[in-house]
Amino acid sequence: MYKALADPTRRAILDELQDRSGQTLFELCVRLTGKGFTSTRQAISQHLAVLADAGLVVLRRQGRYTFIDLDTSPLQQIYQRWRVGPCESDT
Template identity: 55%
Template sequence: MTCKCSLAYRVIVADVYRALADPTRRRILDLLVQRDGVTLFEICSVLTEAGTESSRQAISQHLSVLEESGLVHATKVGRTKVHRADTEPLREITERWPVDRKETQS
C-alpha cells in the first residue's frame, strides 16, 4: 500500500524528468536561469541565434511542458507572458538521494 504523498512525489518527479529529457527544454531552462523574466519572443530569438530550428509554436509547447513540471512559471504582463525558472522541483529530487561527499572523494 502506498501513501498519497509518495504517489504525488512520483508524478512530480516523472514530470520533471520528462521535461528535462528534451535538449531544447534544457536550453530554455538554462536561458531562464541566466535571465529572469523572459518573453516567448526573446526565447525564440536566443534559440534561433544558438542554431535551434524550432518554430515559435514548438517553443511554446516546450514552455508548457516546463510549466506543467513546475520548472517554469509564467505571469501575464499586459499582453505578454513573462517566464521565470523555478529550480525547487530539482531540489526535491536531489534531496531524495543525499550523497556523502567524503565517501565519493576516497
C-alpha cells in the same frame, strides 16, 4: 518533471532562463534561434507548457506579453530522492 528534463530543447530553455530570467516568449525564441536551435514559436510554447506543468518555470501574463521565470526548486527532489551528496566530491 523528469520527463520535462528529458528534452534537449527544454534543457536549453532552462539554461537560457538561468542566464536571464523573466524573458518573454518572443525574446526566448530569438535567443534560442541565435544559439542554433531551429524551434518555432509554437514548439517553444509547447515546451514551456511542459516546463510550467513540471513547476520548473512560472508563466506571468502581463498585457500582451508572457514573462517567463525560472524556478529550479523542483530539482531538489532529485537530490532528496537519491541523496546525491553535494559534499561527497572527495577523491
